[in-house]
Amino acid sequence: MAFLELDGVGKQFGSQTVVDDFSLAVERGEFISFLGPSGCGKTTTLQMIAGFLEPSRGAIRLEGRDLTKVHPAKRGLGIVFQSYALFPHMTAAENVAFGLEMRNVKRNERAKRVGAALAMVGLKGFEERYPRRMSGGQQQRVALARALVIQPSVLLLDEPLSNLDAKLREEMQIELRQIQRTIGTTTILVTHDQNEAMSLSDRIVVMSQGRIEQIGTPQQTYERPASAFVSQFLGKTNDFAANVDRTAQPARLVAGSWHAPAPVGVTDTVTISLRPERISFADSGLAAKIVTRIFQGNHWLFQCETECGPAIVIRQNDGSPQPGEGEAVRLDWRVEDMSLRASGGAA
Amino acid sequence: MAFLELDGVGKQFGSQTVVDDFSLAVERGEFISFLGPSGCGKTTTLQMIAGFLEPSRGAIRLEGRDLTKVHPAKRGLGIVFQSYALFPHMTAAENVAFGLEMRNVKRNERAKRVGAALAMVGLKGFEERYPRRMSGGQQQRVALARALVIQPSVLLLDEPLSNLDAKLREEMQIELRQIQRTIGTTTILVTHDQNEAMSLSDRIVVMSQGRIEQIGTPQQTYERPASAFVSQFLGKTNDFAANVDRTAQPARLVAGSWHAPAPVGVTDTVTISLRPERISFADSGLAAKIVTRIFQGNHWLFQCETECGPAIVIRQNDGSPQPGEGEAVRLDWRVEDMSLRASGGAA
């Protein structure tokens, strides 16, 4: 029996179905991320788990007990709301202390833990500040501290780091991972940041329009996407139309001026799917022209026009010289890095 | 004369100085990003430009005219607030239409432009929805559409994409760039996302604790950071202590088992600063052990323990086999990729 179980859960607002047939079993101590486009039902699902929304269909069970029968206050959840939902009339410290008070933690102990939690999110010195007098990111960190300080057995995080800069975000990610490891907190994270989801999660749930598209480990979902949607949602994908040239010996798979020995069993025309980071600039291969070259810190992003349509290439900013805009290049990739799809299939 | 000029602007809340001596000249049509840690004063600066906060010191000029003398309603600014600030009593369409109404745009024209703006942010079909019935990302997009639809001459964007998934975010980035190019909108973007700032901006303003640390193009700030703070804030940096071995001929710069010919003029002990993406796994070099290996989609992130302390290495996920956790490796880098600093200098 899984620790937390969602069984065919659905939610309707009026006539609109927002979450549909959502089934998921979460093990104790697991770190799960919900990934999906804006409006796909992530927050709604989280709110149902938290008990703030009642599922229209299906059941949610925590350790086998029907959650709808348990009052939200008794579920022992720590929640970070997408809109923070800080108590506007309490200082940062009071906000964080609230959950401890509810658990009758003694004053001394409380002060210590509140101080530690605020320090952890980098808000030492902001104890007496009211939320309305804080910056967006500071407020978000108070919300995070408030949820973490009670050391809940389940953490529900709705875009908890969306307003933090990369550095802080990473510190917080490490913190989250640590808490989950040491206390064994079962964590569900809603995030729009794929890197975040990938680096933190044991498993990722990719959602689209209220439905689950795929559940799997980060690498599974990224490298063996269950659907075109998943593939395109997680990172970028290039699609090239290719065909098999049976006149050559042995038969060749040809895309523009790129070719390779055709794998067995491929039909006449196929689509090559390829992650941009798997493409390299080479002396031979698909002829392309660089349209724009975008600097992105640790890597460069190239938008190219190729013989087979537009393509995106990512190259690590490893200091080697990179082609400039307008330059003609050749794109090459290894056969094992591409995946093939019968042409005409839905993208 | 610059289009928008901030001249020694400062802001205090009570006794706390939140923005200090902020001077910046923005050209017409320029795209500027404010980058900085949470709470460093980005929103405050933006609010002063918008005219919602009065600077405690200094002046803000738009086309040479003192902005404080111009009523905020007359400045022709489009603003996206960090907290969205949607009108809760208006539907999405009404929210977006508001600015057009204020400009007396005719009903037909208005409906057309509102429809187009909502479609652009991917909210076709959500026209009649009230903000409170929308997801976080949908609300943020309404806020974006509301600011863009009036085609303002200056756009102030405060973390406008923080709640959007990568795909949508990228579409929006392209949209923003396009608008800025076609209409010549002067844009100031506050973001916590370095990739976003780097890929969109003409210039980046890096802030820390209310002060400007550096103003420069994305590549300048990333690759020639003006201070240790900038270097560490933009992307990751590894610092290794090294010393010059003058006994060797020619003199060698040595860090653990890594060494290279010492550049001229380096003193005895120095600190090597190095971006993680510039480090490669090699046969010889700094001995290290991989502590964790984190999958991040288009790249892998390795946390290593080296002879000279912890290090981070980023390798493009180009399909080549990567070392596993616990594996012993050697780290190598090119001399021109590192920057040297006299040891003992502030990090």
Next chain:
Amino acid sequence: QQKTLYVAGYGGSFEKTIRDEVIPNFEKENGVKVEYVAGNSTDTLAKLQAQKGNQQIDVAIVDDGPMYQAIQLGFCGKLDGLPADLYDAARFKDDRAVAIGLVATGLMYNTKVFAEKGWAAPTSWNDLKDPKYAKQLVIPPINNTYGLEALVMLAKMNGGGESNVDAGFKIFKTDINPNVLAYEPSPGKMTELFQSGQAVIAVWGTGRVQSFANTGFPVDFVYPKEGAATLLTTACPIAKPTTSPLAGSFIKMLLDPKIQLVMLKDYGYGPVLKSLVVPPELGKMAPIGERAAKLYNPDWTVINEKREEWTKRWNREVER
């Protein structure tokens, strides 16, 4: 020629009577518009004081107590050519006002409750002291003429009188107070206390009791054997720099026998004209003829002298 004559008087059915029976004729005869300013006596008096020096009202119709005050404060002008037929009690010093109706102050009781309990009808002012009425007695307070007259009557019966009311105060304080449910000046409230069954006996006037009984509620009026006191409804023309002659005419019209009978019928006022013959079916309770003659007329000159002092004493000793 003045266009509008402002008459201030009681509201409710009295207003209706005046509007129906007096005003149309008066307007026709004198070519003037009459505006009726409705309000009870104290309201009217307060308006007179507030608008002092700038009076809007031409004729005021109020109870006798407030009328004495109005006269003292110089609000009233002089009346000429009053009919000689008036009861003496209806006349005021210098003819600054005149009574337009007679009322007797006595006792009212709930006949149904009395019958149910087997109590005999009250007969005397002393019955107010009867402990069986505990918390069921209502008396208007002293700033109301009914209450004042009850005080005077009790003082008189116990060796005092207008000039020496100590005895009255003492009885109120020690004997009557325990019985009193409320000192209630508002007639409406009085009837409501009876209707809700909280009160069964009260000090009140014939006019009120008559109209209350007319609603079908089982109450009757008793002329106490020690005598009932006279209470007047009065009218006076208001003194102004240019007092309208029509004010006097209006008041005299109220003394017209026809109107007097109408007021008796509708409002239970005993006529102030001695010679008026009353049809027998009309005044069952009202002080008419014999009963009118036997009424006790308090000495208002003395009372007015002491009234302020009594009020204070009443507030502190009785009503607390």
Next chain:
Amino acid sequence: MTAAADTSTQTAETRASWALTLPALMLFVGVLVIPLLMTVMLSFHDWGQYKGIEPVFILKNWQEIASDPYYAEMFWRTFRIALLATLITAVLGAPEAYILNRMSGRWKGIFLLLILGPLLISVVARTLGWALLFGGNNGLVNKLLMSLGLIRAPLPFMFTETGMVVALAHVMMPFMVLSVWAALQRVDPQIENAAMSLGAGAFTIIRRIILPQIMPGVLSGAIIVFSLSASAFATPAIIGGRRLKVAATLAYDEFLNTLNWPLGAAVAVLLLLALVLIVVGSNALIERRYAEVFR
């Protein structure tokens, strides 16, 4: 220090606030302040049975009020009753507003109206209803309680302070419910969820989370209820009768029955002063205590 800039912000704010309050201020100065000053003047005038009001300046009335314990007792009763009525309305009305706010749209509207309903019928008819319910031995409530055997003798309600407080609380209740309700509209429902997730029970949520945030509404309601109760005339007069005098009934008496306006004016002015002090004081106290909510 940035005194200069701060002052400029301040002057801008001051200018805006005066621009916004000026129309109301002019209305009040033009129409209310002069009558009030006239009343204050009145309280220093002399009065006599025969001479009426004498426009001289004497302290007679104030001395009388100060020296006669009768007035102290009456004011004490006035404020006691007003305070009790305020407490009852706050304790019952605020939770009711909260409950109302959680109802679905339709019921919310209907019940709001039902609660406003009592205000629609004249105070006379309303207290008449009370009298019929509680009055005498025939009162419905007393009959019910007696037939249930809960009480042996009818409870005195009319002409008691209890009765006054209950009736006042009833009359004033809508003021409290509506003010609190207006303030509740601003509270983000997610905040309640946040508290719940941290383990707060329903009662704690109300006390710790909701109440502080709706404090402006409770304060508004309390100020209205307290002021109105302390200056109310009709309900105390009808339910309390004349023996339980409060400041307003006393002023009424002096104004209408005795015609001693100077004394009545002194009572009224004293009541006004006391109320202003109490209200402004508690207002400042609460605004400071919940400063962050009032920002």
Next chain:
Amino acid sequence: MRTNGPLALTFHALFVVFMLAPIVVVCLVAFTPEGFLSLPVNGFSLRWFRTIASYPEFVHAFWVSLGLGMVSSFVALLFAVPAALAIARYRFRGRDVLAALFLSPLMIPHVVLGIAFLRFFTSLGLGGTFAALLIAHVIVVFPFALRLTLAAATGMDRSVEMAAVSLGAGGFTLFRRVTLPLILPGVISGWALAFIQSFDDLTMTVFLAAPGTETLPVRMFLYIQDNIDPLVTSVSASVIAITMTALILLDRFYGLDRVLAGKGDPGR
């Protein structure tokens, strides 16, 4: 899942009973066939409703009260809402004094106010005019409009207004399109209380009502001077019936919750 528990619903039921009991009693009594107030009602009759017809001044007074209440509460809002916004937002010198002044009509017994106004208006030559009555009512209902608007406006999210300003809304447009809708629950509640207060005021109005502009409470008060009979209850019941009908119509065509809670329902 923000629903009321059984405890809350019980409380609510008791509360409603408490609020309605005296009114229900009054309405029941209105149907008595007797000539006096009696309870329990034995028999049922519309006698006292028919009687209203023979008192046209009651009907007239009802219209006067209605008009006076509507106009005075509306005018009071015109003055009170800007003042409330200033008091809610700014901390300026004189703020407390102003707030106290604006509340003072609540704190004076209405007899005193009535006479003070009568003296004042008489000295201006406005004694006994409708204008005087109207102005006095505006003053008396002002505190309700002010306080309730204040309750809604304090702590309001200012960034929404900033957004509107940045989009070019200024001055009155800003107020009408953004600020007002946001504080609407308070403004409407304030209006309702102000209206009711004006509709129900007696003690002050008695002094200021001119011939022909007596309000319903004044009429009823004068009527019950003679005696209280069930006419008072039937008039009250009629007022309630009329109000309820008006509100039900409003609900049908517009939706009460929308009027009272403003647009843009709270969603989840």
